[in-house]
Amino acid sequence: MASTISFLPEKHFLCSLCRDIFTSPVTIPCGHSFCLSCLCQYWTRHQSKYCPHCRRLFSDRPDLSVNHILAEVSDNYRKTRPEKTPDEELVINVELMIQERLQKIERLKYALELQKNSYLREVRESQKVFSALVHAMEKNHKAVVDAIEGRQREEEKKVETLVKEIEQEIQTLKKETPEPDPQVPGNSERGGDDTEQVTVTIVPTMSPSEMKDWSRVTIETDPCVGVTRRALADVMEKIKVDVNRLSKSELKRIEKYAAEDRATQCHIIKHYRTMITMGTSVPSAR
Secondary structure, eight states: OHHHHHTSOGGGGBOTTTOSBOSSEEEOTTSOEEEHHHHHHHHHHHTOOBOTTTOOBOSSOOOOOBOHHHHHHHHHHHHHOOOOOHHHHHHHHHHHHHHHHHHHHHHHHHHHHHHHHHHHHHHHHHHHHHHHHHHHHHHHHHHHHHHHHHHHHHHHHHHHHHHHHHHHHHHHHHHTSOOOOTTSOOGGGSOSTTOOOOOOOOOOSSOGGGSOOGGGOOOOSOTTTTHHHHHHHHHHHHHHHHHHHHHHHHHHHHHHHHHHHHHHHHHHHHHHHHHHHTTOOOOOOO
16 A cells, blocks of 8 residues: 555645645545644634635634544555655645746735725724714814803893992982082172071981992803813813724734734744754755
């Protein structure tokens, strides 16, 4: 059996993800096989549940179990595979380079789809945030206008009350002011020595102490100082909260992408080390 296996094309024993002989191979429902670790890392990195080779999408991520027959055959092939001539090595390397570039095209297309989703998500998020911000600004502006108009009505009512009080005191003062009596003859109508002095006595109804000291009554001419600033500060506080929320969300996404990149780099380094250990030519870097 080992001699028969050695004559089979090597592509039958290669994982299309790491381009190396299968290690703990698994076969998914579409019939394609991959290294267990390669497929798990691929699905985790792309957060997907489709075949990396044929792109068949599964409703649920398949349960993975090692294909022991394929694992045994792959191990036997690894032990008995014939030595390759330089020309064969060149052909294999060229095929690997072609496959890597084809996979790169697929990854670029897939990345473009992810970008489209990202663009749409950002547009929706910006619409949500700015709509809420505009609503908050309109609400705060209405509150500012209502507060200013309410303060204006209060001040107008206050001034109106003060004016009425002053007018009442004026009327009171007028009543207490003596007026000349036309029936009482003046000094000019009487003889020099026969003049008779007439005294008019007024009894005031309100003493000066009962009257208000209007010199101490003032009206604030600019009562709305700071109203707009305080309302704007409330809006700025809301903006600050939204910025912090978005920053935390972006940080989580950046950390996620960084972790995925590290996993990819570790996988590539491991693959290259395996190829060097087994004496296989290292393909061009992606």
